[in-house]
Amino acid sequence: MIRKLQHVFALSEKGARDFVKAVAWCFLCNVGLMLPVGVVMATLQYLLETLETGGDPAAKVLVYTGGAAAVLALLFLLHWFQYASLYLATYQESAARRIALAETLRKLPLSFFGTRDLSDLTSTMIADCSSLDQMFSHYIPQLFASILSTVFIGVCMFCFDWRMALAVLWVLPAAVLLTAGSKKLQDAFGTRNILTKREVADAIQEDIEAIRDIQSCNRQEACLQELDRRLEAAEQSSIRSELITGVFVCSAQAFLRIGLATTVLVGAELLTGGELSFLYFLGFLFAAARLYDPLGLVLQNIAATFNAKLKIERMRAIQEQPVQTGVETCEPENFDIVFDHVKFAYRDGESVLEDVSFTARQGQVTALVGPSGGGKSTACKLAARFWDIQGGKITLGGIDISTVDPETLLKHYSFVFQDVVLFRDTILENIRLGRRGATDEEVYAAARAARCDEFVRELPEGYQTVVGENGSTLSGGERQRISIARALLKDAPVILLDEATASLDVENETAVQEAISRLVKDKTVLIIAHRMRTVAGADHVVVLADGGVAQEGAPAELLAQNGLYRQMAERQQ
Numbered sequence: 001m002i003r004k005l006q007h008v009f010a011l012s013e014k015g016a017r018d019f020v021k022a023v024a025w026c027f028l029c030n031v032g033l034m035l036p037v038g039v040v041m042a043t044l045q046y047l048l049e050t051l052e053t054g055g056d057p058a059a060k061v062l063v064y065t066g067g068a069a070a071v072l073a074l075l076f077l078l079h080w081f082q083y084a085s086l087y088l089a090t091y092q093e094s095a096a097r098r099i100a101l102a103e104t105l106r107k108l109p110l111s112f113f114g115t116r117d118l119s120d121l122t123s124t125m126i127a128d129c130s131s132l133d134q135m136f137s138h139y140i141p142q143l144f145a146s147i148l149s150t151v152f153i154g155v156c157m158f159c160f161d162w163r164m165a166l167a168v169l170w171v172l173p174a175a176v177l178l179t180a181g182s183k184k185l186q187d188a189f190g191t192r193n194i195l196t197k198r199e200v201a202d203a204i205q206e207d208i209e210a211i212r213d214i215q216s217c218n219r220q221e222a223c224l225q226e227l228d229r230r231l232e233a234a235e236q237s238s239i240r241s242e243l244i245t246g247v248f249v250c251s252a253q254a255f256l257r258i259g260l261a262t263t264v265l266v267g268a269e270l271l272t273g274g275e276l277s278f279l280y281f282l283g284f285l286f287a288a289a290r291l292y293d294p295l296g297l298v299l300q301n302i303a304a305t306f307n308a309k310l311k312i313e314r315m316r317a318i319q320e321q322p323v324q325t326g327v328e329t330c331e332p333e334n335f336d337i338v339f340d341h342v343k344f345a346y347r348d349g350e351s352v353l354e355d356v357s358f359t360a361r362q363g364q365v366t367a368l369v370g371p372s373g374g375g376k377s378t379a380c381k382l383a384a385r386f387w388d389i390q391g392g393k394i395t396l397g398g399i400d401i402s403t404v405d406p407e408t409l410l411k412h413y414s415f416v417f418q419d420v421v422l423f424r425d426t427i428l429e430n431i432r433l434g435r436r437g438a439t440d441e442e443v444y445a446a447a448r449a450a451r452c453d454e455f456v457r458e459l460p461e462g463y464q465t466v467v468g469e470n471g472s473t474l475s476g477g478e479r480q481r482i483s484i485a486r487a488l489l490k491d492a493p494v495i496l497l498d499e500a501t502a503s504l505d506v507e508n509e510t511a512v513q514e515a516i517s518r519l520v521k522d523k524t525v526l527i528i529a530h531r532m533r534t535v536a537g538a539d540h541v542v543v544l545a546d547g548g549v550a551q552e553g554a555p556a557e558l559l560a561q562n563g564l565y566r567q568m569a570e571r572q573q
């Protein structure tokens with residue numbers, strides 16, 4: 001059962017066990033609500049008997065008051081445990097769910113992010129998790145507990161008087177059928193509502209991200225109109241979804257109340273026929289009111305429970321994605337990277353690398369060149385197992401990288417990519433990201449080598465200056481130099497440089513090239529640079545074009561050949 005619950009509700013094993021406990025406490029609370037009915041009945045019975053026999057009604061007042069106090073104390077304890085089991089367990093599970101999602105995302109290949117909308121992922125991580133917190137703390141365990149407690153109380157009622165039990169309970173199947181029968185409709189409207197709301201969130205995120213382009217193209221008016229249209233659609237869809245839910249839930253709740261009327265009618269009939277005592281009649285009336293209360297609440301929230309399905313499915317879809325795995329040790333003999341007949345496509349049928357074989361040797365700078373879209377960046381990222389390839393083999397020092405855990409593998413790599421990611425933190429910490437635990441002196445040394453020192457010292461707070469989100473307060477060249485400093489600090493045996501010097505002016509590019517050439521001693525360097533000046537300093541050049549290796553060799557050798565490399569060099573000159 002635990003496994004089934006884990007699967008159906010996307011829970012951890014502990015979460016599923018806690019869920020069962022929460023249902024058990026809710027059940028006990030619901031059944032416990034009948035105890036005051038028992039106390040009232042016992043007290044009334046005692047009073048009636050003493051009135052009939054002419055005894056002193058106050059004689060046992062302490063016993064009955066004590067009984068009522070004990071029931072109250074018991075109810076308090078039951079609610080206390082119910083509260084703890086529902087809320088504490090739910091929020092612990094919620095933390096575990098978020099961490100599990102983040103762990104899964106961390107281990108997923110980048111191909112997954114290429115196929116998923118990032119705002120959709122964010123909304124699963126934030127909004128879906130929050131609404132599941134609400135459902136698991138307020139609705140779903142109560143729903144299960146109410147079903148169980150209703151069955152239990154119903155059986156007890158039948159044991160006392162089957163006719164009265166029928167008078168109380170006949171409305172339940174009708175109310176449940178009405179709500180369950182509307183499930184399809186509520187599902188459809190609820191799902192549409194969630195999707196239209198998500199579209200609004202996507203549109204807002206997209207507009208914010210592209211705000212500069214929108215303004216520069218004078219598209220503000222059009223974008224606002226589009227956003228208005230989506231907001232209108234979301235509003236309409238919310239109203240429709242609430243209306244559908246409201247109609248069915250209110251009808252079901254009203255139906256439950258009819259049960260009180262039939263209890264009174266049947267009870268009165270039996271009472272006048274002398275077939276039921278007044279005490280039992282009162283008892284059934286109290287019990288009916290107590291029974292309908294938690295049920296009414298469950299019906300009120302049942303639409304939210306229906307919506308849980310979609311959210312759980314989205315979460316499960318992420319959790320069940322195949323993650324990249326591998327051994328957690330990687331001690332290669334050397335750090336040569338070998339591409340051996342590598343085949344790769346981002347999407348089925350759209351091959352990017354068809355048959356690529358080359359070697360990037362340790363201690364050498366291997367430059368990947370070729371026409372735009374030829375697959376240089378792709379090859380560079382494949383060398384670090386950002387994606388898994390569809391054919392051939394990539395090895396690092398003889399070890400097939402597809403057999404190594406990505407995080408273990410990445411310890412051997414430093415990167416400088418075209419799109420530099422900086423965090424909202426000080427420049428010092430942004431560089432220290434290259435190697436946690438590096439001393440300030442080591443960070444300064446790396447910054448000096450990457451030519452960051454001059455511009456950082458001119459900033460108002462030097463290395464303690466906090467850069468804006470993604471380094472928005474820095475120029476492109478400055479961001480890239482920080483990224484180079486990080487790579488220098490990490491001092492990994494393999495260095496991947498993608499357009500490393502693209503945003504630097506000639507003076508800085510020369511300086512950074514000097515720093516890199518000091519760093520690359522005994523390392524494997526795979527560099528992508530469009531400028532021939534950068535490539536000319538490489539030991540080995542691989543020309544990638546049309547999904548394969550068009551040319552390969554030392555820059556001078558390639559220049560001497562009448563091929564793509566020479567054409568590119570001439571064009572640039």
Ligand SMILES: Nc1ncnc2c1ncn2[C@@H]1O[C@H](COP(=O)(O)OP(=O)(O)OP(=O)(O)O)[C@@H](O)[C@H]1O
Binds near residue numbers: 371
């Ligand atoms: N994440 C991705 N998802 C799908 N297709 C991609 C992705 N990244 C690149 N591509 C496609 O793969 C092909 C190779 O791209 P890649 O960036 O590797 O080329 P490149 O040689 O580095 O180009 P450039 O010199 O312009 O940077 C291109 O057709 C590109 O559109």
